[in-house]
Amino acid sequence: MLDLDLIDRKIVAELMRDASMPISQIAEKVGLSQTPCWKRIQKLETNGVLTGRVAMANPAHLGFDTIVFIEIEAPDHSAEWREQFGRVVQTMPEIMEAHRMAGEMDYLLRVAVPNMAAFDSFYKRLTEALPIKSVTSHFSLERIRFTTAYPVDTRHR
Known part of the structure; x- marks a missing residue:
């Protein structure tokens, strides 16, 4: 298990709630600007924390x-x-x-x-x-x- 800091955990929580949310919105919710937020998302994907983004269907x-x-x-x-x-x-x-x-x-x-x-x-x-x-x-x-x-x-x- 990776030791995720509070911002990484917030990013993951937001993406699990709604992966279609724009980076700007995620960044605002977690207290970052867009570029550092995007870099953290890429790192979370590279490290296998985020394994994909899908749409949920009824x-x-x-x-x-x-x-x-x-x-x-x-x-x-x-x-x-x-x-x-x-x-x-x-x-x-x-x-x-x-x-x-x-x-x-x-x-x-x-x-x-x-x-x-x-x-x-x-x-x-x-x-x-x-x-x-x-x-x-x-x-x-x-x-x-x-x-x-x-x-x-x-x-x-």
Whole structure:
């Protein structure tokens, strides 16, 4: 972890809140002029703190009305299976997130599909692509809170 100063943390927080904000606005909010602010943003990108800038979209407006959290239990814990799983996950655009977990399940996926028929098709492709010991699916009924912004401390230290 990099030791970010207060201004860097404020820049990161502002960009996570709205990456389309002009440099002049970010600079004003963090107490810098534009050039030093831009240089700090470039350094944060170079150091891997900022990994990209994207637009967030409403999944329902794009036809992705079904969000599914899938627990996967691996048949074994070999390097070969993990590598195969990683390759399969990369080829399935419905998978929004994939996490290797500690605890009762081995992997947790967040999947976005238009409807139950699309989920069934996804499920078949996933289970045909590699051996899986067990799959448990949980369907989201309502998204109550969603953010991509980490709770960065922007107070003085």
